Amino acid sequence: MIPKTTVACVALLLVLLWPGGPALAQQQPPPAQPSAAQEGFVPVDQLPKPQDTMPAARLVAIAYAFVWVMLFGYVVSIWRRLSSVERELESVSRRIGSGGRTP
Amino acid sequence: MNKLFVPLAVVAAAMFVYAPFMILAAPYESTMGLVQKIFYFHAPIGMTMFMSAFVCGIGSAIFLFTRRPGADRVAVAAAELTAILGIIVLVTGPLWARKAWGVWWEWDARLTSSLVLWLIFEAYLLLRRYGGPGSDRLAAGVAIFGMANVPFVYWSVNVWRTMHPKTSVVPTLLPGMRGPFWFCFLAFTIFYVLTLHLRTRLEKRRAELEAVYLATEE
Amino acid sequence: MTFVRAVWLITRKDLLIEARSKEILLTTLFFSVSCVLVFAFGFVREGRAVENAAAGILWIAIAFSGTLALGRAFERERQSETLRALMIAPIPRPALYLGKLLGIVLLLAAVEAIVVPLVSLMFQAPLFAYPWLTVGLLATGTIGFAAVGTMFAAMLVRARSRDVLLPVLLYPITIPVIIAGVRGTAALLQAEVDLPMARLWLSMLVFFDVVFVTLALWTFEPVMTE
Numbered sequence: 001m002i003p004k005t006t007v008a009c010v011a012l013l014l015v016l017l018w019p020g021g022p023a024l025a026q027q028q029p030p031p032a033q034p035s036a037a038q039e040g041f042v043p044v045d046q047l048p049k050p051q052d053t054m055p056a057a058r059l060v061a062i063a064y065a066f067v068w069v070m071l072f073g074y075v076v077s078i079w080r081r082l083s084s085v086e087r088e089l090e091s092v093s094r095r096i097g098s099g100g101r102t103p
Numbered sequence: 104m105n106k107l108f109v110p111l112a113v114v115a116a117a118m119f120v121y122a123p124f125m126i127l128a129a130p131y132e133s134t135m136g137l138v139q140k141i142f143y144f145h146a147p148i149g150m151t152m153f154m155s156a157f158v159c160g161i162g163s164a165i166f167l168f169t170r171r172p173g174a175d176r177v178a179v180a181a182a183e184l185t186a187i188l189g190i191i192v193l194v195t196g197p198l199w200a201r202k203a204w205g206v207w208w209e210w211d212a213r214l215t216s217s218l219v220l221w222l223i224f225e226a227y228l229l230l231r232r233y234g235g236p237g238s239d240r241l242a243a244g245v246a247i248f249g250m251a252n253v254p255f256v257y258w259s260v261n262v263w264r265t266m267h268p269k270t271s272v273v274p275t276l277l278p279g280m281r282g283p284f285w286f287c288f289l290a291f292t293i294f295y296v297l298t299l300h301l302r303t304r305l306e307k308r309r310a311e312l313e314a315v316y317l318a319t320e321e
Numbered sequence: 322m323t324f325v326r327a328v329w330l331i332t333r334k335d336l337l338i339e340a341r342s343k344e345i346l347l348t349t350l351f352f353s354v355s356c357v358l359v360f361a362f363g364f365v366r367e368g369r370a371v372e373n374a375a376a377g378i379l380w381i382a383i384a385f386s387g388t389l390a391l392g393r394a395f396e397r398e399r400q401s402e403t404l405r406a407l408m409i410a411p412i413p414r415p416a417l418y419l420g421k422l423l424g425i426v427l428l429l430a431a432v433e434a435i436v437v438p439l440v441s442l443m444f445q446a447p448l449f450a451y452p453w454l455t456v457g458l459l460a461t462g463t464i465g466f467a468a469v470g471t472m473f474a475a476m477l478v479r480a481r482s483r484d485v486l487l488p489v490l491l492y493p494i495t496i497p498v499i500i501a502g503v504r505g506t507a508a509l510l511q512a513e514v515d516l517p518m519a520r521l522w523l524s525m526l527v528f529f530d531v532v533f534v535t536l537a538l539w540t541f542e543p544v545m546t547e
Contacts, residue, residue, distance in 0.1 A: 056138040056202050063141045063195040064123075067148070071294065074187050078301050085308045092315050167543040215500070222493035229489055235481030244476055244544040248469065248494050251532055 108300065111293055118290035125283040138202040145195040147288040149217070151295050152188035155181050156220060158299070159227070160250020163243035172310065175239050178246055180302035182227045184295065189221035216252070223249040327412040331420025335394070336427065345393045346431060353386035353436050361443060375446035376506035380462070380499050382436055387429055387466050388488050391474040394425060399478050414542040422464075422471045422534075429463050446510050454509060454519050461526035462502035465533055466495050472537040476544055498533075501525045 126143045162178035165171060196214070197207045208214065227249065230242045276284055339346055357378055364374040398404040407417055437459065441448040448455050473490050477483040505522030508515040 056136060059138055059198045059202050060140055063198040064144060066194055066198075067144050067191055070187060070191050075298060075301070078298065078305055082301065082305045082308065085305065085312055089308060089312050089315065092312070092319070096315070096319060167540060216497075219493050219496045222496075226490045226493055230480075230486055233482045234477075234486060238480055240544050241476045241480060244472065244540050245490055245494075247540055248533075248536060251536060252494070252497070 108297065112297055115290055115293040115297060118286065118293070122283070122287055122290060125286055129283045130277070130279040138199055141195055141199040143283050143287045145192060145199060146284065147291045148188050148195070149192045150288060151291045152185055152192055152217075152220075154292075155185040155188060155295065155299075156224065156252075157250055159185060159224065159246045163246035163250075167240060167243045167247070173307075175243065176303050176306035176310070177299070178243065179231065179306055180299050182224050182231075182242075182246065183302060184299060185224040186221065186228060188295075189217070189224065192217060193221060220249065220252050223252060322412065324413060324416050327416035328420045328423065331407070331412075331417060332423040332427070335421070335424035338397075339424075339428065345390055345397075346428060348393070349386045349390045349428070350432050350435060352389055353382045353432055354439065356382040356385050357436065357440060357443070373507045373510070375440055375444035375448075376503045376510055378444070379437065379440045379448075379506065380503045382440075383429065383433065383459075383463065383502075384466065384492070384495070384499055386432060386436075387425075387463070387470060388491060390428055390432075391425060391467075391470045391491075392484060392487055394421075394428075395474040395478050404475070404478055408545065414545065415538045418471065418475070418537060418541045421475065422467055422537075425467045425471055426464055429467060430460075433459055433463065448506070448510065450514070451509055451516070451519070454516075454523065455506070457523050458502055458505045458509075458519070458526065461523065461530050462498055462505075465498040465526060465529045468530065468533040468537055469495050469498075472541060472544075475541070498526065498529050501529065 122143070126140055129140070129143070131137065131139070159178050159181035162174045162181060165174035166178060196217075200209070201207050223245065227242050227245050230238050230245060234241055360374075360378040360381060364378065395404070398407075408414075410417075437448060437455075440446060470487075470491055474487055477487055477490075480486065501522045505519050505526070508518040508522065
């Protein structure tokens with residue numbers, strides 16, 4: 001278990017930092033005007049709207065990857081369970097074969 | 104079945120390796136473009152899921168009326184497979200929908216019914232796990248009700264207006280798309296049969312182990 | 322003893338017990354009213370209910386309180402071991418199922434007799450504009466829900482974790498019934514009432530009822546027997 005003092009320290013840190021975050025964000029220095037020499041950063045008031053949708057190729061790739069992972073993972077899980085049960089079955093039968101003691 | 108297992112597994116593996124090439128070569132769908140290619144896995148897995156729900160239901164009915172333990176083992180295996188295939192369908196569907204319809208989820212007939220079907224078989228698995236002794240018969244009752252849900256899911260698309268492609272899509276596929284679709288369907292069916300067999304064997308071994316333990320406790 | 326008489330005897334037994342103590346009736350009634358209130362707080366904006374909220378709230382209240390009533394009714398059977406006595410009794414099992422089903426449906430009907438006018442009042446929903454259709458929807462929906470619920474509650478009487486498993490099993494299977502009930506009722510509450518739609522949903526509900534009751538009658542015996 002995580003010691004209580006650690007939990008208390010983390011909680012305290014969170015409480016202290018929580019209001020600090022937005023405050024820090026608001027205190028950003030005003031954007032500097034680009035000088036003639038600099039191909040400058042042009043300040044904008046608002047970020048441009050993010051793309052609405054993900055690119056199709058990424059979705060297709062995620063979908064197929066998910067299918068593979070799930071199917072493969074499931075087969076592996078069955079295989080592991082089956083091996084462990086068969087091992088146990090074998091060991092119990094051997095023990096019975098050599099003496100008939102209760103396990 | 105045991106003799107066929109390895110050759111079938113090799114065939115299935117080969118089909119899965121070849122499938123992406125077929126899918127890539129298939130023509131693009133006019134309105135949905137690249138993202139429609141998810142169809143070649145999503146739809147066959149959906150069909151396999153419905154098939155699996157039926158297998159579970161029929162196995163449960165046989166178990167309920169004849170008390171044959173083999174039928175119950177098949178039912179458990181099929182229920183687990185239905186749940187897994189259901190997760191795949193319910194994840195690949197929204198991934199496709201996000202691009203094709205603009206939203207991740209829609210509360211229309213086919214989606215809702217598929218989600219409900221998945222929930223029913225998850226409930227079956229929960230009952231088997233936490234229901235205590237006698238839960239095999241209870242779960243069989245649940246599976247029968249679940250199986251009654253399957254045809255309802257299938258023709259709900261046609262009864263109510265919905266965004267989901269109608270069931271008339273598959274029979275009217277163009278040759279370029281028909282090939283990869285049925286190829287993938289065959290691959291998934293073989294995979295399903297093999298996995299069902301493996302999972303049923305797991306149940307059988309567990310039952311044997313329990314019998315051995317019971318026999319050795321004087 | 323005829324089949325019908327057996328069914329009636331079981332229903333009568335349940336109704337008599339309930340008439341004396343009124344425990345399940347009153348607690349279920351109170352619960353469904355609180356349910357309606359809780360959802361009302363969620364769905365009322367600026368003093369008026371959101372569109373279609375009344376239909377949804379009504380059916381959710383029926384579903385939740387129905388589950389509660391089923392749980393309590395069969396818990397009572399379990400405590401007094403009456404279910405085992407009933408199973409041993411020389412009556413056909415389907416009669417036992419139908420008797421319990423009828424008892425639950427009558428109980429829920431009594432609850433709905435109070436909750437439906439209440440919802441109509443609180444949400445300004447004209448639920449009695451087409452009384453026969455509304456009653457039909459409520460009746461078929463309640464029967465469908467209770468048909469599955471009675472089956473599962475009886476099944477779970479001897480199972481572990483029965484309290485939590487009843488909702489887990491019941492809700493996914495009765496979702497089609499609830500959907501049909503909500504959409505049918507909503508069609509009657511719309512600004513331009515959609516009668517054909519409501520009738521379509523009513524016939525869907527009748528279909529569900531037939532399927533579920535038949536399935537339950539068919540599987541009740543093998544599931545309940547040791």
